[in-house]
Amino acid sequence: MTRVRLDVSYDGTGFSGWAAQPERRTVAGVLAEALARLFGPDGASGLTVAGRTDAGVHATGQVCHVDLPDEAWARLAPTLVRRLAAVMPPDARVRAVREVPDDFDARFSATFRRYEYRVTDAPYGAEPLRRHDTLAWPRPLDVDTLNAAAKGFLGEHDFAAYCKRKENATTIRAISRLDWRRDPDGTLVATVQADAFCQAMVRSLVGALLAAGDGRRPVDWPAGLLSRRERESGVTVAPAHGLTLVAVGYPEDPEEYARRAELTRRLRG
Amino acid sequence: MTRVRLDVSYDGTGFSGWAAQPERRTVAGVLAEALARLFGPDGASGLTVAGRTDAGVHATGQVCHVDLPDEAWARLAPTLVRRLAAVMPPDARVRAVREVPDDFDARFSATFRRYEYRVTDAPYGAEPLRRHDTLAWPRPLDVDTLNAAAKGFLGEHDFAAYCKRKENATTIRAISRLDWRRDPDGTLVATVQADAFCQAMVRSLVGALLAAGDGRRPVDWPAGLLSRRERESGVTVAPAHGLTLVAVGYPEDPEEYARRAELTRRLRG
Numbered sequence: 001m002t003r004v005r006l007d008v009s010y011d012g013t014g015f016s017g018w019a020a021q022p023e024r025r026t027v028a029g030v031l032a033e034a035l036a037r038l039f040g041p042d043g044a045s046g047l048t049v050a051g052r053t054d055a056g057v058h059a060t061g062q063v064c065h066v067d068l069p070d071e072a073w074a075r076l077a078p079t080l081v082r083r084l085a086a087v088m089p090p091d092a093r094v095r096a097v098r099e100v101p102d103d104f105d106a107r108f109s110a111t112f113r114r115y116e117y118r119v120t121d122a123p124y125g126a127e128p129l130r131r132h133d134t135l136a137w138p139r140p141l142d143v144d145t146l147n148a149a150a151k152g153f154l155g156e157h158d159f160a161a162y163c164k165r166k167e168n169a170t171t172i173r174a175i176s177r178l179d180w181r182r183d184p185d186g187t188l189v190a191t192v193q194a195d196a197f198c199q200a201m202v203r204s205l206v207g208a209l210l211a212a213g214d215g216r217r218p219v220d221w222p223a224g225l226l227s228r229r230e231r232e233s234g235v236t237v238a239p240a241h242g243l244t245l246v247a248v249g250y251p252e253d254p255e256e257y258a259r260r261a262e263l264t265r266r267l268r269g
Numbered sequence: 270m271t272r273v274r275l276d277v278s279y280d281g282t283g284f285s286g287w288a289a290q291p292e293r294r295t296v297a298g299v300l301a302e303a304l305a306r307l308f309g310p311d312g313a314s315g316l317t318v319a320g321r322t323d324a325g326v327h328a329t330g331q332v333c334h335v336d337l338p339d340e341a342w343a344r345l346a347p348t349l350v351r352r353l354a355a356v357m358p359p360d361a362r363v364r365a366v367r368e369v370p371d372d373f374d375a376r377f378s379a380t381f382r383r384y385e386y387r388v389t390d391a392p393y394g395a396e397p398l399r400r401h402d403t404l405a406w407p408r409p410l411d412v413d414t415l416n417a418a419a420k421g422f423l424g425e426h427d428f429a430a431y432c433k434r435k436e437n438a439t440t441i442r443a444i445s446r447l448d449w450r451r452d453p454d455g456t457l458v459a460t461v462q463a464d465a466f467c468q469a470m471v472r473s474l475v476g477a478l479l480a481a482g483d484g485r486r487p488v489d490w491p492a493g494l495l496s497r498r499e500r501e502s503g504v505t506v507a508p509a510h511g512l513t514l515v516a517v518g519y520p521e522d523p524e525e526y527a528r529r530a531e532l533t534r535r536l537r538g
Contacts, residue, residue, distance in 0.1 A: 091400070
């Protein structure tokens with residue numbers, strides 16, 4: 001078998017998230033179906049994704065890996081992107097495919113995930129052509145306040161207040177970037193990067209920051225919750241459709257794939 | 270009555286174009302319905318648009334005017350954008366409203382219309398979140414060839430080859446800008462600006478340029494058709510969903526509104 005990295009984009013609107021579920025339309029389900037059409041029902045195995053996005057969340061920079069039979073891969077590789085485009089629906093695309101070492105693991109070798117969250121405070125709401133990936137916020141937002149509040153999240157913290165509690169799973173994460181910009185068209189865009197996120201964490205962080213950004217909460221309220229040991233009910237999880245997974249990072253040196261995967265497995269344990 | 274300028278955006282996907290038609294969902298129909306809800310069934314009159322976009326064409330910079338009862342306008346003006354947002358569907362928005370002189374005519378006072386056409390030649394097709402306003406082109410396109418071919422359209426010409434013939438209507442138009450850029454994400458964007466366009470003209474120009482840009486036609490073929498007196502059947506009209514009306518220009522000096530309108534009426538006659 002040859003291990004292959006797939007770079008994937010999708011509009012999350014019509015999907016019940018990434019992970020395959022019976023009776024639900026999911027990105028993994030659609031992708032597995034396309035791979036089965038090209039490689040046979042048992043041809044592709046071990047589809048593994050970097051970021052299991054929730055229902056309604058989009059991606060322009062999702063990464064996954066899959067193992068393909070050597071002969072079929074060698075034959076289809078040069079035309080695989082076009083072939084996948086022809087058999088997949090237009091709301092999910094495989095942008096690139098490439099062979100990777102066997103110890104590349106899309107999930108565990110990743111060094112960071114980067115998300116963007118788009119929100120507009122325009123009085124007319126979201127621009128129609130961007131309404132599928134932009135949250136309309138009913139109150140004016142202050143970008144300096146958003147950035148001041150965001151600063152308190154930087155670095156390694158226990159994000160228990162912002163995570164769904166899971167048995168035997170740490171809620172400690174390291175946020176390496178969290179800042180807001182206002183684009184020329186007025187849209188506010190948050191960029192959030194961490195080694196990893198627990199479920200709905202980005203949307204919880206954004207929800208808390210928006211409460212500070214529109215003046216309903218003090219600027220130090222979002223980071224102040226980091227002392228809590230449990231999920232904070234005062235935090236509203238921001239809607240899924242503003243969120244897009246834009247990039248996943250991996251070690252530059254392929255020799256590091258296995259070491260990084262081992263380290264991640266130990267950290268998450 | 271007070272004349273009011275409305276700046277309008279829409280996602281053309283769900284509309285049978287701008288112009289009101291019985292039994293069809295159109296932008297003018299939706300806007301007229303919203304105005305009727307806020308100003309009463311006979312409150313708003315003379316809704317007039319700068320660019321009557323075809324079915325499926327989008328707008329981020331459409332302009333129209335309407336006459337509103339003085340008293341109701343004075344009362345609702347400060348909150349009108351939010352009120353319209355609340356009663357209109359999310360695929361059509363009024364971005365701004367403002368009082369204009371009575372001789373402002375959204376259609377006849379306009380000095381230019383500017384459109385953008387988005388097309389991708391990526392082997393995987395259109396990025397899912399932009400698939401509603403980006404054409405997926407199956408062959409590689411060369412941006413230098415597109416620009417070289419586009420140059421021949423600049424200036425005043427008889428665009429009979431690129432226009433639907435209409436009784437007693439000139440097909441002479443003046444194109445002040447027509448150029449292509451390749452965005453960092455690989456998308457090719459044409460910007461086309463003219464005093465005015467005849468029906469489906471931008472999409473016909475783009476269709477001809479794409480045939481040169483992918484090498485199926487010589488670079489001088491699109492402009493060479495300008496000698497024809499009739500619509501050229503060899504030109505494929507590019508699909509509507511790649512096209513967006515992004516701006517409409519008016520004289521800076523309001524004193525010029527009437528003069529410009531008179532000039533336009535004479536030119537189009």
